[in-house]
């Protein structure tokens with residue numbers, strides 16, 4: 001193949017894959033938002049037919065052979081990277097015997113069903129054997145891929161390229177050594193912040209008016225971005241000009257939906273701000289979990305939880321909810337949105353205690369995959385760790401080991417990226433502060449300046465670089481977990497009137 005033929009082949013190949021994926025994403029989004037529940041079964045059946053076709057197309061030996069040839073040609077930085085990403089995915093799929101692949105998918109599908117039943121019944125014993133099977137088949141799949149380091153190392157690398165047990169151990173040890181005692185200190189010595197005023201009754205029709213204010217403040221790109229509602233908020237990208245996000249309104253919370261929107265919009269901007277030259281390619285949608293989460297958490301915590309973010313917005317929100325908010329000052333409001341309290345449910349955790357929830361899952365996963373774990377008592381092990389790190393113990397499986405869906409679908413190695421993303425964001429934020437007077441632009445309704453910085457330094461590159469490379473490119477230094485921990489300790493010492501001591 002000469003260069004021109006190679007480029008033509010890749011264009012056709014990639015377009016066909018993207019077409020299938022767009023169809024699958026559209027069906028999934030439709031099912032998650034407006035489709036009547038009784039239509040789900042038929043829709044899932046058709047989706048599995050389409051995924052099967054995509055699978056066959058991708059693992060066609062002729063296509064793999066051509067991709068491998070292309071891999072060694074100079075087709076430009078972007079296309080070369082794209083082919084590298086395609087090959088990584090294809091190789092993974094092709095290395096599994098078809099029978100095994102089907103069995104694995106069935107185990108995960110069954111896993112989710114059993115997990116849901118066990119969670120509803122609040123009974124870990126119902127899920128235990130299934131979890132064992134899931135772990136066993138997950139391990140077996142990595143034997144087919146060929147274990148490069150250790151099983152869990154390879155799984156970590158799959159969710160965040162370049163990460164390993166050694167690096168995560170370093171990361172989580174720092175969290176364990178510095179944040180666990182600090183959280184205890186905040187609980188014992190900090191002032192009491194009562195956030196019940198944010199949990200009065202806030203009519204949803206009025207919350208929707210607040211959403212409009214927020215969208216205006218964020219310069220929400222309404223021609224390219226759709227906002228809907230679902231049980232669990234999420235983001236999905238169809239193209240650089242079509243990203244869908246969702247939120248969920250709670251009558252007893254003013255801020256739950258607002259922060260979901262800010263978080264998901266952080267994910268959305270990663271796609272909306274990408275360079276046009278990446279349109280339609282794999283690099284436009286293959287950012288790692290940690291990098292993606294760094295952008296949503298950046299907006300949610302580092303920008304959205306600042307007082308300056310609310311200077312323009314809060315007085316307008318007070319006008320919408322005069323009865324509930326008239327006596328609540330801006331300073332009190334900002335204190336309340338930042339409240340920290342050890343809790344049992346990860347998805348409801350505050351910014352400070354969140355990484356401890358992830359630390360617990362990381363330690364358990366590592367043992368489940370690489371070590372030897374007593375599955376019969378895993379729920380108790382979980383509870384012990386909550387007691388050790390957060391000082392509270394779940395009374396049941398629903399608020400303990402059965403709360404998250406991830407393990408039921410075979411997602412081991414995924415959780416750590418949540419904490420990592422938050423930490424990446426701290427380092428990006430530190431860098432942004434060198435160029436931008438963040439509080440000044442936020443207080444003057446200039447979110448566009450924040451957006452432009454993110455676009456220029458991070459978003460436009462899509463998945464061209466991995467997290468390490470991005471960190472170097474943006475901050476000119478390696479990732480350093482202490483920037484994140486320093487940020488949290490400084491912020492919460494101030495908020496909770498803790499006397500700073502060098503620990």
Ligand SMILES: [Zn+2]
Pocket residue numbers: 263267293296
């Ligand atoms: Zn997210």
